Each structure stands twice: as C-alpha cells, then as structure tokens.
Amino acid sequence: MMTIREYKQAESLEEAWQLNQKKANRVLGGMIWLKMENINVGTAIDLSGLGLDTIEETEGSFSIGAMVTLRQLEEHAGLAAYTHGAVKEALRHIVGVQLRNLATVGGSIYSRFGFSDVLTLFMAMDCSVELYKGGIISLQEYAERPYDRDILVRLIVKKEEAEFFYQSVRNSQTDIPVLTCAAARLENGSYRIAIGARPLKAVLFELPAKAVVSAQELAQNFADEVKQKIVTGSNMRGNAEYRRHLAGVLTKRAVLELEARTAQEEN
Numbered sequence: 674m675m676t677i678r679e680y681k682q683a684e685s686l687e688e689a690w691q692l693n694q695k696k697a698n699r700v701l702g703g704m705i706w707l708k709m710e711n712i713n714v715g716t717a718i719d720l721s722g723l724g725l726d727t728i729e730e731t732e733g734s735f736s737i738g739a740m741v742t743l744r745q746l747e748e749h750a751g752l753a754a755y756t757h758g759a760v761k762e763a764l765r766h767i768v769g770v771q772l773r774n775l776a777t778v779g780g781s782i783y784s785r786f787g788f789s790d791v792l793t794l795f796m797a798m799d800c801s802v803e804l805y806k807g808g809i810i811s812l813q814e815y816a817e818r819p820y821d822r823d824i825l826v827r828l829i830v831k832k833e834e835a836e837f838f839y840q841s842v843r844n845s846q847t848d849i850p851v852l853t854c855a856a857a858r859l860e861n862g863s864y865r866i867a868i869g870a871r872p873l874k875a876v877l878f879e880l881p882a883k884a885v886v887s888a889q890e891l892a893q894n895f896a897d898e899v900k901q902k903i904v905t906g907s908n909m910r911g912n913a914e915y916r917r918h919l920a921g922v923l924t925k926r927a928v929l930e931l932e933a934r935t936a937q938e939e940n
C-alpha cells in the first residue's frame with residue numbers, strides 16, 4: 674500500500690524539482706504504478722497544474738507533455754496520421770481504456786519498464802526527452818540512464834520522412850507483452866527496429882539500407898541480424914530462445930509490411 678503524508682500541487686517546475694530532491698517525496702503521474710508500491714511518501718508532488726497535459730503539433734514536431742495520458746496519445750489524430758496507426762496499435766492492448774485514461778506519458782517513460790510498449794514505440798522515432806535540469810537528451814540515452822530525481826517535462830518527436838509499424842506478442846489480449854517491436858523505415862531505405870519486453874528494456878537496432886534483390890531477402894537479412902545481436906532473457910511469459918525467435922519473426926514482418934507500403938506509395 675502507498676501512504677502519503679502531504680500533498681502539494683506544484684506551482685512551477687522549479688518547485689516540483691526542489692521538492693523532488695528529498696528522497697521521501699515522489700512525483701505523481703497517473704499513480705497507476707505508484708499505488709501498487711509499498712511506500713510511505715513524504716510529499717506527493719502533483720504536476721497537474723503546470724499545463725503539461727497537451728500534445729502540440731507543429732510542421733516539424735510533436736511536443737508531448739509529461740501529464741498527457743496514454744488515451745490522449747492513442748486518440749491523437751496527428752500522431753495517428755504520422756505513424757500510420759502505430760501509436761494506437763502500441764497502446765490499445767494496455768489493460769483497458771480506464772487505465773489508459775489515467776496512466777501518463779511521464780510516468781511511463783520515467784519508469785522505463787522492461788515490458789513498456791510506450792518506450793518501445795517512441796524508441797523507433799526521432800524522440801528526445803526534456804528534463805527540467807538535465808535538458809534535452811535522446812530517448813535512447815535516457816533509457817540507459819539510472820533513475821534520478823529530475824522532472825521529465827515532455828517528449829519531443831521530430832517529424833521525419835518515415836513509415837512506422839508496431840507489433841507486440843501477448844499470451845492474452847491485455848497481458849504485459851512477451852515481446853514488443855516498433856519499426857521505422859526511413860526515406861533512404863534504412864531501418865530502426867526497437868525491441869522491448871525482452872524482458873529487458875527496449876533496445877534499438879539501426880540497420881543501414883542494403884542492396885538486395887527483393888523485400889523478402891531484405892526482411893530475412895534484417896531479421897537474421899537482429900536475432901544474432903539481441904540479448905533476451907526468460908521469465909514466466911517466455912524463455913530467452915522463444916523471444917529471440919520472436920524478435921526475428923516480428924522484424925521480418927515489419928520489414929515486409931513497410932517495404933510493401935513504400936512500393937504501393939511509389940506506384
């Protein structure tokens with residue numbers, strides 16, 4: 674159970690940051706994960722008055738506030754159009770609408786769960802994290818960092834000439850995934866493949882374009898490369914070998930889908 678001694682709605686990011694430097698205090702996202710922890714919180718720091726609950730789209734980017742809910746992401750028309758539905762596909766299996774109405778982008782990315790669909794999804798994009806003190810760093814770098822006491826302010830997704838595709842494998846519809854895979858095909862034919870729920874944190878494979886005779890050959894090449902390099906582990910949802918196999922299957926499917934889509938657009 675979680676107990677909270679004091680509650681403070683932060684009036685500025687500086688105030689939130691100052692409060693968060695004390696070990697007993699905790700920033701609140703949607704509290705979905707926090708409330709399952711066995712902790713005594715000194716001051717619960719609420720960021721909901723800081724205007725971080727919007728998604729702003731410009732010609733070149735999306736700026737996604739830390740208090741944006743997963744449901745807002747899922748329903749955002751601009752993100753849906755930009756990713757060809759990949760955002761919705763990544764989020765729709767996460768428990769249910771009620772949970773997604775509460776869980777936030779800030780809480781999800783800060784937590785960097787191994788099983789995170791959210792982390793996998795954004796890792797395949799040109800995505801950065803804005804930290805109040807730490808400035809703007811790539812999501813990939815953030816994912817590797819240890820947990821600290823900075824405030825995650827927003828995610829910044831730079832728009833690229835790219836096509837995206839998301840898949841996950843689950844033992845049952847709304848369970849935590851056995852493996853996640855987000856793919857991006859860039860304009861020059863190179864790929865980014867992010868694989869999560871290994872069950873370790875998502876990792877990114879950057880695969881340069883290859884001169885091959887067919888989409889099938891390209892997909893097989895990339896799948897073999899990912900399978901060879903990926904580090905997987907075992908837990909109750911699947912063993913390491915099964916996950917390695919799935920990483921190859923999902924990579925192959927993603928490349929075939931994105932090559933077909935590109936070919937269709939070119940015709």
Ligand SMILES: Cc1cc2nc3c(=O)[nH]c(=O)nc-3n(C[C@H](O)[C@H](O)[C@H](O)COP(=O)(O)OP(=O)(O)OC[C@H]3O[C@@H](n4cnc5c(N)ncnc54)[C@H](O)[C@@H]3O)c2cc1C
Nearest residue numbers: 700702703704705706707739776777779780781789790825
């Ligand atoms: C039963 C269950 C099943 C789930 N299944 C999935 C799944 O299949 N796929 C998936 O991707 N996710 C899944 N999740 C995770 C969920 O989507 C959220 O990521 C998670 O609940 C955290 O989001 P939150 O907003 O509730 O964060 P909270 O619980 O409020 O906070 C989590 C942590 O983040 C910190 N924090 C929050 N906001 C900030 C900020 N702005 N700056 C710094 N630190 C911050 C908090 O202090 C805390 O340490 C599941 C969660 C549950 C409970």
